[in-house]
Structures are given as structure tokens and as C-alpha cells.
Amino acid sequence: MRKKMTLASVAGVATITLALAACGGGSGSNDGGGGGGDDGDDQTLTVWAWDPAFNVYAMNEAATIYAQDNPDVTVEVIETPWEDIQTKLTTLAQTGELEELPDIFLMQNNAFQKNLINYPELFTAITDSGIDFAEFPESVVAFSTTEGDNYGVPFDNGAAVTALRTDILAEAGYTIEDFTDITWDEFIANGEDILAQTGKPLLSGTAGESDLITMILQSTGGSLFDADGNPTITDNDALLQAIDVYTRLVESGVLVEVNSWDEYIGTFVNSNVAGTINGVWILGSIQTAADQSGLWNITNLPSLDGVGEATNYSANGGSSWVVSSNANTELAADFLGATFAGSTEFYDTILPSSGAIANWIPASESDVYAEPHPFFADQPVFQLAVEFGAQVPSVNTGAYYYEGRDAVSAAITNILNGADPESALAEAQATVEFAMQ
């Protein structure tokens, strides 16, 4: 009896596996190994990137365009989630197994300085590779630059946008113009009115995350670090004001806090809130709610009146391509220079289907960027995003940017629970200083 059961179990598992293997269409037998080509004759570029619909797709399109003039070159993209790229980079750097690196990998702008400073052996400087870095916004190039040397080709645009549901605004008698070029005080006043009339908060955010606060901070030209990379969390007037805005948003109910990223996406996809503020890449998630087509508009951010530069522009996220230390450097740099830093044809191709908005300024002059977007009530959202991106103040993120953000996030939770802001921030400063030792 028991033998029968064991046989049955093996058969059951095997059937499912085989069935799925069959519908999967064959096993992967391609040699997509991590080994980049450090051999001069190797015409294959291996790449690590993480989003099949976005950067992986863009890289494959770049390969197609590059192949028109360089038919011998093949590009092999290995889909690797960002967290895994970070784990692998750390492991490879610490074990010295640098020959496992691909030729090119994608890196989150926020993590760039930390990796560059901690593991310089992973990178190759591409300052003199012929790529014109002046064609990218200064604030973006700053992420991948250290001591005058460039280590990354900026890819997607992280310009911050305020996206709002025009139907909900209209219900309370507002339009997108009432939210353009305004201050946070006006934003909160409008938000309270809309909440009272429609019952919907304007914004949502993940509790314990400091994204919005760092966006507000960057809009003033402020940062958590000074030019030397030292934390400036205490005695930082812009930060105190940004936290004050955030606290008022939460206390007035204009921003509702949720517990996870998935819930955050759910709030606007399910029409529980009237909008969101984030990097322009959030438009992809907004568009998953097909029934809300034509009901959205975007505009710039509210400004923090009376502090620093007080602009209406900021950024969150974005990523850059890195030529690894194990790369066929000349080929990798030429490839990036001819596509991501030199081809309007390329950006025109990837924009409509992936929504990957360029940081490369010449791309925005193309007609494709000026096309009205039906989901956003025929606004030229791509052109707007590039315009916003070009006006973002450049700030120093420092090597310990993530530690700084984490410490400030913890401080915000304490402040919302009633702690004194100045002492909570002093604690955050001490945490970051400890991490930097």
C-alpha cells in the first residue's frame, strides 16, 4: 500500500512538472553566464537589468539598433531583480570573483554612490569614452560621478510628478491648474477641501518610508548630506519643514498611510485616493487601472515656500548603466554611446510601448515625446516629465544615502507618534554617523 502511495506521489509531481515544462517551451540551454567578455575579440555584451517591460526591453531594442551598424555584436540581457544585482555585486566584490561580472549592469541612482565608494573595483570610468555627459541633466549625472570621473550612463527619468484624478477634482470644483506651481500650504488647503467634499484623500504613502520627504527636500536643493558626504540631518531647516509638511498631510487626512508598496499601488488603482506624488515611472502602475483612462492629469510638485531654492521640481528613483570592470570596455562604451547617449531613433522606439522616459535631453525634442497621451486626457506627459526633470535641483546624495533615508524614516514614525522632531532627528543623525564609522 505504501509503495503505491510513494509511486503515486512521484507520478503526481512528475506529471505536473512535465506538463508545465511542456507548456513552458523548452528548457533554457543558452549560455547566459555572468562572465563578461574581457577578451578583445568577444563581440557579446552581457547585461544585468531587472524589468522585462522596461529596462530589459529597452536594452534589447538598443541591441537591435546597434546591430544595424555592428552586425557582429550580440547583446545578452540577464533579467536580475535590483535587490539581486546588489547582492551579487556585494558577493562578487567581497570574494574578488570579478570575472563573474557582466559587461554592463543597471544600477539604481540612489545606490550608485554607495557602491562606487565601497566597491570601486566593480566599475570602469567612462569619462573619456566619447559620451557627452553634458546632454544629461546635471542633477542626474551627479549620481554616477565621483572626483570628476563618470561611471554611469543615465537611463530612465526619475523626475517627480503630481498625478491627480481630474474627475474627483472636478467633483469638488478644482482643476489641475489649481495644483500647478503651488506651495505645500495651498496643496494641503485644497486637499482638506477635497477630502471634506468627496471623502477621498489626495495622496497615499507607505508608512515608515521617507520617499515623499526626500522629494520635498530635494525640491529645495537640500539633502541629508553635505558636499563632503557628512550627514546634515540635524540643524537642517529644509528637512524640518519637509517633515512638518508630511506631519500636516497625515494629520489632516490629506495623505493616508498604508502598510506596504502593494497597498500603496492598490489605493489609486482602486480609486481610494485622488492621486499620488512619485517618480514619473509610477505612471506605469497608474495605467494598470484601464477603467480610469482619460481621468488622470499630471503636474509639477508643490514647493516648500521660503526654504532654499523652493522649486516645484524634484526626483525619485531612476537608474544608470554601468560598464563593469570585467567588460570589453571599448565595445560596451561605444554601444552605450551610440544608443542610450546618442540615438533619438532608439528613444522614439522604446517610449510608446514601455513608457521609458529619457534623461538624454536631445530625445525630448522628438515629436514622439510631444504626442498627447490618451490615458492622461491627452496631456503630452512624456514631454512634461523631461521638462520637469531638467529643472530638478542637483543635490549630494552621499555614499550613505539609504542609511540616511532609513534613519529619517524611523525618525518620522517617532515624530508621528508624538516625539519631538529635533531630538528624533538628532537620533537619526547619530544612527547614520554610527553606520559610517
Next chain:
Amino acid sequence: MRSVPSLVFLTVAALASVFPLYFMVVSATNTSQDVLGSRLLPGGQLVENLNKLLAAQDLGAAMWNSTLNAVGTTALSLLVCSIAGYGFEVFHSRNKDRLMGVLLLAMMIPFAATMIPLFRMFADFGLTSTTIAVILPAISVPFIILLFRQAARSFPHEIVEAARIDGLRELGIFLRIFIPTMRSTYAAAAVVIFMTAWNNFLWPKVILINEAFQTMPMLISNLTSGYVTDYGVLMLAVLLTSLPTMVLFLVLQRAFAQGITGAIK
């Protein structure tokens, strides 16, 4: 009548335990927007979600790799751990309890602490991106050795003595007497090892640099890595990943319960 409150309590507890599974199955048939809206009724998106999943990821390869890793680990681990458990119980040595103590102590070391030296070792052997690198570190599991040792306690020593007198060699005793007697322990251990190997994420992710070796948990992780996550497709991938371990457990359920409690037939 006294059983009514306990019946109600058990029903509620059972529903609460089953609900996540139900939500997983239902969500696999819904659109991303419906999943985010916590729709609890089945939808008609199953085929579309499957097509999207197949278009985005190499599902067949991942299934095959996971199966290869899990079956390989289970077979080798059962062999090694049962020999160890048998040896610990049947043979007499003054130091065996000390050795067992060291083994159990090894259970307390978190994997993250040994990961980097382990990676270095496998890289030196030229074994990155190989199935063997995934299987080898998972073969000897102190908990499974302990399970076999505890089970072997109730294994009658007289049989071993009698077999020796009849001229059976030690290997013969193990293969022809111990293994058949301990079938339920093997079943229980197999379920535990298979599940752990199937769900293993961190080590395969680090050592399998070549994406052709991608496993099912890595595939799920890929699905959440983009700017936009399709939750319907994600839930379908989770469902497909859970199926093999669920089937294995259901089939071996009775033997598993007996094996864990140490019953011998």
C-alpha cells in the same frame, strides 16, 4: 453540546488557515486590478495570465531546474542523513553524543554567515552556475539527522543482532532491514527536505549567476522586480510554485504524520 464552541473555534481556525490558499487560487484567475481590489470570486483571466507569464518568463526551464534541484537534494540528503542517524544510534562510541552536539550547534549558525565563504569555495572549484553547487550544501541537515536518530531509537536492536548472526553485512542490514522498516520516517524527511529545497531562494540566487538555471522562487522574484507588477500573473506563478509541494505533502500526509511522531510499523 459541549463540543459546539470547540467546533465553532476549529471551523474559524480552519477557514483562517485555508483563506490565503483560496485567495491565491482565485487571484490567479483575476486581473491585476481585481487582485489589488481584493476580489474574492474567480475571474476569467487564467488563460491570459498564463500567456503573460509564459511570455515574460521561461516557466518550463524554471520548473525543470527547481525539480532537478529539489529531487537531487532530497535523494542525496535522505541517503546521507539516514546513514548518519542510523550510525549515531546503532553504533556505540563514547564521542558520538559530543559529535551530535556539534552538529546541532551548526543548526544555530545562520546561513547568511556562511554564504560568502561558501561562495568563494564553490567559485574556486569553478562550480558557480551548476546544479551541484545548489545541492551540495543542502545535503547534510542536522535536523534530519536528528529526526532519523530519534526514529532509530525505536528500531529494535535485536533485529540488528540477529541479522549479524545470520551473516548479513552492515550495509545489508541498513539497506534490507533499516530502510524498509523506517519508511514513514523517510517519507516525513522527504517532505521536509523537498519543501526546503524547492523553496530555497537565497543560495540559488547567489550561486546561480546564469539565468538558464533560474528556479521557481527566483522566477517569482523576477515578477515583482519591475516598476509595474501584474498581481494576477504573480499569483498564478505563486500557485504553480506551490503545487508540487502541496501534491507531495497531500500524498505523503499519513506517512508524514507517522514519521514525525516516530511510529514504526
